[in-house]
Amino acid sequence: MVKIRLARRGRKKLAMFDVVVADARSPRDGKFIEKIGTYNPQTVPASIVLKDDRAFYWLMVGAQPTDTIRAVLSYRGVMYKKHLQIGVNKGALTQEQADAKLADWINAKQAKIQAKIDSVTKSKAEQIKSRKSAESKVREARAEAIRKKNEVPAAAPAAAEEAAPAEPQA
Numbered sequence: 621m622v623k624i625r626l627a628r629r630g631r632k633k634l635a636m637f638d639v640v641v642a643d644a645r646s647p648r649d650g651k652f653i654e655k656i657g658t659y660n661p662q663t664v665p666a667s668i669v670l671k672d673d674r675a676f677y678w679l680m681v682g683a684q685p686t687d688t689i690r691a692v693l694s695y696r697g698v699m700y701k702k703h704l705q706i707g708v709n710k711g712a713l714t715q716e717q718a719d720a721k722l723a724d725w726i727n728a729k730q731a732k733i734q735a736k737i738d739s740v741t742k743s744k745a746e747q748i749k750s751r752k753s754a755e756s757k758v759r760e761a762r763a764e765a766i767r768k769k770n771e772v773p774a775a776a777p778a779a780a781e782e783a784a785p786a787e788p789q790a
Contacts, residue, residue: 624678624685624693626659627652636660639670639689641678654678659692665736672698680705697726 621644626637628649637659642652656678657670675698679685685693693699704718713721 622653622678622683624656624675624683624689626686626688634662636662639675639692641683644684664740665733668692668696670696670698672696672701676701676705695729697722697729700725 622641623644624639624641625648627640627642628635628637630636638655639657639659640652641654641656642650646652654674656674657668659670660667670692675693675696679693679698679702690699701722704713704722707713708715708718
């Protein structure tokens, strides 16, 4: 039995994965038939580089994806493409209709992904802006405290000088 699964690489707590087609009996990071992509869950959103045509080919010849890879393939539209292709093979729709449906789905998905990336970028920019404003408020408060501290000793000697000449005259 052939499986499409993840093979781990990267260092401790910074895992990256290769998407591989392997015999089910081979170890997780061992021998594989073909590497069809990479998956990095550390980024937001997770970065997936995948040879969609090769993944589709392996699905059509009977390779079984693991649960995680099934989710990745669904995210990329490969599972939907397989679903549409089975419909074409059965005669439920034509290849042109299937291609049009897939193109519409991919465009909608790309817009959704881009919206997610934009919202993450925007929230990061807002966090940086709020952090800078908080830092400037703290800096201004410290400068004000230092200014007040320097004013008080300067005012006290001036008052003492005014008071001291007044006493000998009396």
